[in-house]
Amino acid sequence: MSELLTVEARGSSAREPAVEAGGSSAREPGVDKPAVLETRTWWQRSLATRRGLVVPGLVLVAWIVATHYGLVNKHLVAKPEKVVTRAIEELRNGGLLLNLFASIKRDLIGFVIGAVAGVLFGGLLGVSRRSERLFGPTFHAAKQVAMFAWIPLMSVWLGTGEVAKVVFIAVAAFYPIVVNTQEGIESVAREHIEVARAFRYTRWQIVRKVVFPSALPSIFAGVQTGLIYAWLGTIGAEYLLSPDLGIGNLMIEGRESLQMDKVLLGVTVVGLVGASINLLASRLEQYVLRWRVTAFEARQ
């Protein structure tokens, strides 16, 4: 049974970060990866690529056959080429870009507010034991409420317009960033702080030069999760609050008018934006934390 051999041949790092949302595996520092790739030749890798295309290809063929030979309700299921023409059309008349920009704009504004507040609050909880005792329990209790449940309440207090959407997105990004910032700061090695103390660092210097840099990887993990949640929050807020420009609204519109091509276009764009945000965040992380990789290599 050669398949079990593959278990053996793979990387042996048991400390790899867990996959939280799919596809964010780019977050790994990239150090553990080569061990996996090395075991496969060029031919094996291209074989893997071709195998990966088989299932999507089959789905596409089934879709084409089903829609062209009337195997499914043609009012409900759009033909694949219709989705492509719809995409071109929406790109030409600018509707898609207008919706896309509206969504990305509110996503980013909300995210930045939530991230800044999250790092500050998480930093406070991590650095000061007293504020953790004071605010921690309330924060952790509020975190348990599934975030979309707040939307109807917010809509009463903040209206159903842009303000409510941005505030909600900020809240969505806030939670994971607080948690990760706090954890990152609490796991700073005490030896490092000892050394800084021996060098007579002031408290502020310790925070800035020791605690913050060692907490940075964890903060970045929080930022990535925060980005994912902010995007999820953007879509959800657009569904639930007043209709305006936005990808979520494009999809709701498409569903209400039974235009599956429009909905599928929305699904694709939502996925592409999510993937690009992830990619950008992990590139930024690699850039900001590039000293960390060198430190790892130096240890080898």
Next chain:
Amino acid sequence: MPQPEVSYQLRAPEASAASEKPAVSTPLSRLTSSLGSASVGWIVPAALVLLWTVAADRGWAPPQFLPPPSTVLRTFGEQYDSGELLTNFAVSLGRVAGGFSLGALLGVVLGVAMGLSRTLEDYLSPLFRAASQVPVLGWLPLAMMFLGIGESLKLVIIAHASLVPVAMNTLKGIQSVPRQYVEVARAFGYSHGQLLRKVIFPASVPAMFVGVRYGITQAWLSLVTVELLASSEGLGFMIVWGRQLLQLDLVLAAIIVIGAVGLLFDKSLALLEARLLRWRPASTLAGGHS
């Protein structure tokens, strides 16, 4: 030689930088030490409730916008007595239980299959990764077109929300089983079944659990959202209903229950995890002879 050790122990700093005890005792720190750490956590909620009571009492906001805590409590009691609350609670919980068991089961099966067979992983994981780039809620309008807004929609959305994280983390867990474990098992002449049952599976349980915890959080989040958008019963529907009648006491009562369920999930999973992983600190090999 022990000199640095001694100074080290004398200082014995906490893990965080600023945890040195302040030389001057502030009123807050005196309060902290006199009340103990657990009760300090109640200060903020108590202050919030006080502020809320005063705000509602003085009419800083109209009662439709901010019902006083007493009204929320009374509504909670009424809803409990009439059975409405429990019915909606049971409906929501039933949906999560059904969708999550389906999704988690499929996720573990898929994750294990992909973890053990690289061929299968090659075939399935690219599609998996691509599909998981779209957040669960992104699929919602499409799913609503095909499934309508009935029970099957909720089941499918929740199953999907839990399947992806469970499958991905299971795959990751199996892939990161240290190869030494497998080699030792081989040296002891374990059969493939034994290897799977006694080495690979136990060693990948922690990662699997990460997936399960994340999956159940996602499932609960998705369910509440689906109920907000398209449902005629359940806790999410209670919120929408209260919002439409501008009865925020009802909305707040439902939010409290939603938070309590989230807490329940979190705590019970942490407990289960601790129980399942009891063997970990004691044993050096993932043999599972307990």
